[in-house]
Amino acid sequence: MAPSRGGLVRRLGGWRAIVWQAGLLLALAVLALWLAGNARANLQALGSRTGFGFLGEPAGFDIPQTLVAYSPQSTHARVFLVGALNTLLVAGLGVVFATALGLLAGLLRLSRNFLGRSLATVYVEAVRNTPLPIQLLIWFNLLLLAPPPARALQLLPGVHLTNRGLFFPWAGTAPRLEGFGFTGGAALSPALTALLAALVVYTGAFIAEVVRGGIQAVSPGQSEAARALGLREAGRLRLVVLPQALRVMIPPLASQYLNLTKNSSLAIVVGYPDLVSVFGNTSLTRTGQAIESIALIMLFYLAVSLLISLALNGWNARLARGDRR
């Protein structure tokens, strides 16, 4: 079962390569140990606490939006969970909407309609070439410009737009103006709206370019053949061009999804309680254990990113198999 010794050595590139690789590995390990020891010694010299014991302590602060039960008596571990779920929520919604927007804008950029093509071009170029934090602040301040509850804008019966969020009927109750603002119904918070809008608009522009590139990578002969077969425009796109473009699009698309997920860590700019905001900021200030907190956050983003890559690679592999059939 195991290859012969000679075979193994050959597979690793010969003895000389093995020595080099082992040396490099050793050097990396020594460097890592030295850095860890250094950090530990400095932290101890400063009298700082280390370790993960703080996760079991009560957090003491409130979080505006929680998908699971949470109170200030909950632990920092719970804060991590709440923040992680909020991150996944905004990333999940963001991926769906950004894909839709990107697909639309990408197709428009290739359309023969001058107005549509120009609009899409302006959108892509303007959004891709300005920094995301600036866009986030613009969205945040735009939402603040909405009227306060007393002068709420009624968009539809029961649907009110205010600078405290979009209120709409939910589970049988309609929002009404009472006390300090609206009660009843459900609301889309300005923080989530601003963050989602910024992420979707920003990533959508990149996805539009991915879509355009993918479609242009399909040989024009395919389109011509489809037309020769008598397929209409929509059928040509849906049945012939997009399936082939998809294979080119998936790897860059995956990287855009990763970017969106990682960019969601800018949430603190608009006060959305994502993982970095509640755990990497508030909990961290409370406990002072920066190395442990940041390491856990990095681990979370690493895991999510690897899962997204894995899923999209799997999809790509399935498409590739379909291609050979």
Next chain:
Amino acid sequence: MSLAPDSPADRRSPLRRAVPLAAVLLAVAVAGCGDDPAPATATPQQPAAQQQPRTSQGAVRESATLRAVRSRGRLNCGVNHSLPGFAYPDNRGVWRGFEVDYCRAIAAAVLGDREAVQFVPVSPTERFPALQAGEVDVLIRNTSHTFSRDADLGFDFAAIYYFDGQGFMVPRSLNLRSAAELAGARICVITGSTTELNVADFFRSRGLAYEPVVVDRVEQARASYARQACDAITDDISGLASTRSVLDNPQAHVLLPDVISKEPMASVVRQGDDAWEDIVRWTFYAMVLGEELGATSDNVEQLRGSSRDPELRRLLGADGQYGRMLGLSDDWAFQVLRQVGNYGEVFETNLGARSPLRLQRGLNALWRAEQPGLLYAPPIR
């Protein structure tokens, strides 16, 4: 110096076992990022934490931070970036405020020049790492002295320079009489501060619901409050007065009478450099003693020559050699009072009647003032 034992904590934590090698590697990577610049910058912030202050040649003790400040020629002072009255750059870029003047007083005491300060603006979340990493020598940034910060974070609190408390500001038009009437309200609060914890405690202990609107920066809290995206804003009362002074119509907003916490604002130094902590503490006491003994920036020059009050003569370096016990020159307090002024002067200029904030002395009056406060400086002996 207390060494924090980390292994018991590790063993207790189930997560430690669950997290595989990757976590360790990541932690190391982060640690590496944090550590590397320190040795490279050559400036002796690192030794400050590592070397114990030694007792050498009688009472003169060697402070690593003092040596670093001297060789650098300026003090690095961590301050707020936008808290009118306490610390803010004015429209010509000159730093002003009560906390800024405390920084200048330390520079005057240590280097003999109130201008020898580099002001380092830090956010609530950045402030502790900045101090820990040695980016600043002292943190004077409306930081409340609390138990866990003192015991757990590896810092020492040198002196409480302002006794504050947390309150609420609401639009006058709401006609509220107390914070208990804020049930169900949206309240703007800045993250990374004790205010976030106090407001949670306040409402939870009364069984009231509220909706926190948590933002990262005071500017965003102000903008949200000004646009009525939240009904109330909570902060230290001095901070609310500061916020009110920059709102469009300050008269349209009132501070509720409730004070929901004690916020003793203190200067913070790294734990382990006791001699430096003494300098930061006694610079503050010198300002308080100056007010108590009637020495102002205007008359201190003359008083040094003419005063017959023995305590004042010791303070100003006319008698005895008190300055060198701190490792400073003997006219250290004289320089503080001449170049910056006493506590009362600094308060009136930045926070009191001569400022837009118009704060009362309140708890921050001298212990023997007509309406006594809590300021009490030990004697120079």
